[in-house]
Amino acid sequence: MRGFWRAFRRNRLAIIGGIVTVCLALLALAAPVIAPWDPNRPDVKKILASPSRAHVAGTDQIGRDVLSRMLFGARVSLAVGFVSVGIATFIGIALGSVAGYNGGSVDAAIMRLVDLMLVFPRFFLLLAVLAFLKPSIWTIMVVIGVTGWMGVARLVRAEFLALKEREFVLWSQSIGASGFRIIWRHILPNAMAPVLVAMTLGIPAAILTESGLSFLGLGVQPPHATWGNILNEGKEVIELAWWLSVYPGVAILVTVLSYNLLGEGIRDALDPRLRQSGGRVGGRGR
């Protein structure tokens, strides 16, 4: 753990990424307190007002303050990111650990399912599902989570395949511990490092997916403000109001970028093989 911190601290970009993600989370939490205006209150006297001191990011078609809407949008984006990654991780760990621990036909069946899910162009699958569900924040979270667990399942399975042959597992088996207990208490804690990285990198991916769906009008529905649907509304007035199309996009960019930097930083610090250029990367035949 100390080696991890030492390596992580040296990565300045990862530190910046970490700080920005924390700040974004705080801003989202504090949105009701710090938002200068009511995000849903229209003001007919200020339709499409360009950025000014009162409205730092301008106003939209019906005079709502864009900055306030973006702050509330951050709550949606981050919530969708966290919850859907939580769902995906849960499914991925459950299936990956069962596959890796049991091996044999169980493993084969689960891995075929993974292959199957990987063949689906995910966005097409999402659209097909969303067409028949009532779009809401919860639907979006569940749908993104349920279609995004394959990576975690593969990682967990690979870790389990390696770990289940180790002495501490054989020892637990020999004193009659249940399979569930061995998976949950003994192997899983040792397999969590790559999962943590996958989660950190999964959050920005989920945020991008959500904003894309909301932009198409199939994600989180108005009047809920999200970065995606502010951009969707901005598209209609792209020639009149650039601020509606620029600021929410910047928000997405900064959020995704900082999570990616943080995630890559954690990965580099966790994986001693990739640490610095000094150590040679092991043979590729593994």
Place this chain on the structure above:
Amino acid sequence: MLAYVVRRLFLAVPLLLGITFVSFLVIHLAPGDPVQSLAGGDMTMTHDPKQYRQLVELYGLDKPLHVQYWNWLNRLARLDFGRSFGPNARPVLSMIAERLPITLLLNIVEMLIIVAAAVPIGALSATRQYSTFDKVTTVFVFIGFATPEFWLALLLMILFGVQLGWLPISGLRSMNWEYLSFWQQQADFLSHVTLPIVVATFGGLAGFSRYMRQSMLEVVRQDYIQSARAKGLAERVVIGKHALRNALLPIVTILGLSLPTLIGGSVIVESIFAIPGMGQLMVQAAFERDYPVLMGNLVIVSSITLLANLAADVAYGLVDPRIRVGRRRR
């Protein structure tokens, strides 16, 4: 080689069946009354109990699920995807056939551009690790990863479409297309697809140049690169021939794996730039809850992905002498 391809095609059948099964489940497990949504929310039709029953029977919804699936599969085997629920009830297959070529064309061009650009960029930044070039591309890669495609499209539309007025921002043809000469028509088409291709290439380019760099970094640390240098080969030959070839191997696999993402990107690009392709069809169908069109799209696009994956695996066998598929693998 041929035996391998045949065997892989054979193995693809259960996967394809799985695809249809999941697609079928997706629609039928969704909560809500399917007849209500299938009838397009037409209340007059669903309120009358008699007509309601007729609809249920028409769609075969009164039968058990496995029978429904079997019937559906039977029709699929005869390439009968049913008819659209839209007002003119067109056969789904002809709708897809109309839109598939443009989506395929765009995706193939995008892929070629991505590979053609990402390989040299990745290789250069790996051989010059920590140089200015490497740092600049790394920044570009991270920004490329984090930029939502649809936002980049909006920005480019504002800049090149609205502000500068250089490029058209929607559709595939200008209004006066029919009056243009042959070459003007080609130029017109090119100017319409430029922005969509740039947008779709951007994210993929970032990803692939990163993979290429990573792969190249691993290769240049191998012993055989050392011995190539020790033999006194020119650096150009060491990198360009010995290292590059080996570094390309994982890229082929990743290319196959990232196809679903690339094709999925068509949804956003096509709907922003109003390109009449599969992606746009999918979004329209999703809004109209046009169930046969959605299903047909899903099945066709996944099958294409499956085939392309197979092609990637075959290509992998061709470029890697260690994996002479079909011959030494028994």
